Amino acid sequence: MTETSAGPRGATRVLVVDDEAPLAQVVASYLRRDGFDVRVTGDGREAVELAREWDPGVMVLDLGLPGTDGIEVCRAVRTFSDCYIVMLTARTEEVDKLVGLSVGADDYVTKPFSPRELMARVRAMLRRPRQPVDAARDVPEPLSFGSLTLDVGGREVHVDGSPVELTRTEFDVLAALATNPRMVFSRHQLVEAVWGPGWVGDEHLVDVHIGHVRRKLGDPPAEPRFIRTVRGVGYRMGTGE
Numbered sequence: 001m002t003e004t005s006a007g008p009r010g011a012t013r014v015l016v017v018d019d020e021a022p023l024a025q026v027v028a029s030y031l032r033r034d035g036f037d038v039r040v041t042g043d044g045r046e047a048v049e050l051a052r053e054w055d056p057g058v059m060v061l062d063l064g065l066p067g068t069d070g071i072e073v074c075r076a077v078r079t080f081s082d083c084y085i086v087m088l089t090a091r092t093e094e095v096d097k098l099v100g101l102s103v104g105a106d107d108y109v110t111k112p113f114s115p116r117e118l119m120a121r122v123r124a125m126l127r128r129p130r131q132p133v134d135a136a137r138d139v140p141e142p143l144s145f146g147s148l149t150l151d152v153g154g155r156e157v158h159v160d161g162s163p164v165e166l167t168r169t170e171f172d173v174l175a176a177l178a179t180n181p182r183m184v185f186s187r188h189q190l191v192e193a194v195w196g197p198g199w200v201g202d203e204h205l206v207d208v209h210i211g212h213v214r215r216k217l218g219d220p221p222a223e224p225r226f227i228r229t230v231r232g233v234g235y236r237m238g239t240g241e
Contacts (some may be wrong), residue, residue: 012036013036013054013056013057013058014036014039014056014057014060014122015041015047015051015054015059015060016028016031016039016041016059017041017042017044017047017061017062017065017073018042018060018061018062018065018088019043019065020042021042024042027118028040030118030119031122039056043067043068044066044069044072047065047068047073047077048073051083055081055083056083057083058084058085058125058126059083059086061105062089064089064090070087070089074103074104075103078103078104078167082168084106084107084168085105085106085107086105086106086107086108086109086121086122086125087107087108088108088109088111088113089108090110090111091110101208104167106125106167106168107121107205108205120199121199124195124196124199125196125199145181145226145237146226147159147161147225148217150175150178152175152179155171157174159218166213166216170212170213170216173206173209173210174213174227176190177227177235177237181236181238182236183236184234185234185236187203187204187206187207189234190234191203191206194206214227
């Protein structure tokens with residue numbers, strides 16, 4: 001989160017994007033009550049402009065917006081912002097959730113939902129045990145796995161010398177694995193390492209983000225170069241035993 005992602009007195013900025021005005025106002029009221037600086041819009045194009053100009057730290061984004069839908073908004077915002085994005089969807093099909101995450105959303109909540117649950121998701125994301133630059137001094141730089149190099153402090157990834165653009169969540173998943181290369185992480189352990197112990201939701205979200213990281217690294221699961229699936233347990237870095 002950039003320094004400009006905080007509003008007056010350091011309050012985190014949250015942009016709520018939903019064309020269901022009553023729901024958007026309920027969500028906004030809960031966020032404001034929790035101390036967040038909130039703006040609301042029901043228009044996708046306006047949401048992109050607000051995200052660019054206001055620079056929120058978190059975006060709560062409805063998938064089913066009329067006109068410019070949530071997928072288009074998320075894709076556009078990801079070209080200039082790494083804010084946390086929670087996708088709201090009224091559709092229960094798994095494909096809708098996966099599509100939302102594939103364009104850079106960090107999490108999703110299915111309607112109808114409890115505003116308290118959404119608040120818990122937002123707070124959990126903001127409490128993430130991220131690796132700040134000063135904390136990265138104890139981490140060897142760069143971390144290398146064959147042709148993959150990972151600079152935790154600089155939050156940069158290169159494969160075969162070329163930079164790889166990862167979202168915040170994708171980077172945090174990869175960093176958790178890379179900084180503990182001898183450890184096999186279960187889904188639950190990766191959730192705690194990346195999303196934090198206060199996160200609530202479907203732990204299969206981990207598999208989705210692992211899939212995105214693999215795709216961007218050019219690391220097919222059938223012939224892995226970097227991330228290995230340990231059947232029945234979870235994931236670890238490296239392909240060897």
